[in-house]
Amino acid sequence: MTSERLGQALVEEATKKSGLIWVRGAGAPAARALWHVWHEGAACVVGDGPGEQPLPGLTDGGTAEVTVRSKDKGGRLVSWTARVVELPSGSEQWEAAVGELKGKRLNAPDGEAMPARWARECRVVRLEPTGATAPLPDGSLAEAPLPTPVTTREPIPAGLPRLLFRKKRGRS
Structure with missing residues (x-):
């Protein structure tokens, strides 16, 4: 019971503080x-x-x-499973969520008309935690870069340091 509450608290605090979340929907x-x-x-x-x-x-x-990352270091903090709930446009829940979202939207092209545009053209979705958190992976999950001939590293030419660091003479 206590570990479940700690998991919920971690999900909430980490998600609140992170500016971005990584979301993978079904399919x-x-x-x-x-x-x-x-x-x-x-x-x-x-x-x-x-x-x-x-x-x-x-x-x-x-x-x-x-998946939620750390705001300061960028590392993965927690991964959790969410139930997706689309809010119907104009509902009380939609209005409350949009009121919070519009304050966080950067560089909006239409300013105060943004909620009306969202009602017409967009979807507002709630990602509700189910209580299940995934264990952190052992590795980094980074993929190796594809092989390509343009990334070969060769020693710098012997004369390059002289060209770059030679003293400039003043004109007399």
């Missing part, structure tokens, strides 16, 4: 970085409209895997 090929806001126990995101972030694989009633 999506890879995780995608999304800006969000933590509101009433869930991460809320807006997207799938012109000029907004895409939300691939986030379908109402589905699940998603959310």
